[in-house]
Amino acid sequence: MKLSKADIQFIDTYLENSDVVYADIRMEMVDHVASDIENRMEAGDTRSFYEVFKTYMVENKAQLLKDNKQFLKSADKKIWKTFLKELKxxxxxxxxxxxxxxxxxxxxxxxxxxxxxxxxxxxxxxxxxxxxxxxxxxxxxxxxxxxxxxxxxxxxxxxxxxxxxxxxxxxxxxxxxxxxxxxxxxxxxxxxxxxxxxxxxxxxxxxxxxxxxxx
Missing domain, CATH: 1.20.120 (Four Helix Bundle (Hemerythrin (Met), subunit A))
Structure with missing residues (x-):
């Protein structure tokens, strides 16, 4: 079962409104969230996308926001790694x-x-x-x-x-x-x-x- 483009956009907008402001980080998270929701629906959850999404966010939103901070740390590490490489x-x-x-x-x-x-x-x-x-x-x-x-x-x-x-x-x-x-x-x-x-x-x-x- 695949989510529609409207469903994907809904996830993206929700994350953006939840202070996941960087598009590259949201793209990674959207893929992760969409995949998990699709798996739940394929496993037999017959509720609508919005109901499944709401349940998923109740369970996982705090972890997603924590992951957002980890992504930012990774971005800083990538900058310095590239900088040190260029020094050589x-x-x-x-x-x-x-x-x-x-x-x-x-x-x-x-x-x-x-x-x-x-x-x-x-x-x-x-x-x-x-x-x-x-x-x-x-x-x-x-x-x-x-x-x-x-x-x-x-x-x-x-x-x-x-x-x-x-x-x-x-x-x-x-x-x-x-x-x-x-x-x-x-x-x-x-x-x-x-x-x-x-x-x-x-x-x-x-x-x-x-x-x-x-x-």
Whole structure:
């Protein structure tokens, strides 16, 4: 016995109204709930779908909401696992070296104030890029929310103040130690932000393929 599309949509809407806000998590749960209800009806439960569903939710809703939290933890783990994997990519040290050279040339050719300003806005540029990409992605996806995609904002925020930490611990960039310390820190921040941008694009594309039916 198979549930109708209307039944499936009813389950999805119910879960969404129960604070299971991420479409990818709901998709997993809908499949699980629908399969269990179909099994019950095939086993001899002659009641209507809505009656069987109501009984099922009385028995299992608390566990489903608990599973929702576990899915979110899994999303965070997936982000960091992908991030650590990307750190091992040969392009990562290359990005760091290019960043160092770029910031050094900036310091050599522009004023101290200009250099400090550019260093301080590095994370903002990356975070703004992520927000813009996410907004575009959301509009394409008809405002559906995806767990891993949305939670990528947290590591971006974590890196937001990193260059300022180095800047606040240096007095003048004219001193060699301060210059290397600041450029090294800002380059590290820029490299990490770029890695996040790269994995964001990869995860966006992965969700595009995996959850194409939700588009």
């Amino acid at each position: 990519n040969p392009i990562t040290p290359l990005l760091y070296v290019i960043s160092c050279v770029g910031f050094y040339m900036l310091h050599q050719n522009f004023s101290l104030e200009t250099s400090r300003l550019c260093l301080s806005i590095v994370p903002l540029v990356g975070f703004t890029g992520f927000i813009f990409t996410y907004v575009v992605y959301q509009s394409v996806k008809d405002n559906k929310r995806f767990s891993v995609v949305e939670r990528l904002a947290f590591p971006f925020l974590a890196l937001y103040q990193l260059p300022n930490i180095f800047l606040n611990n240096t007095k003048e960039l004219s001193e060699t130690s301060d210059l290397f310390w600041t450029i090294g820190g800002a380059s590290l921040a820029l490299t990490l932000v770029l890695i996040l941008v790269i994995i964001s694009i990869k995860l966006f594309k992965n969700y595009e393929r995996q959850y194409k039916t939700l588009a």
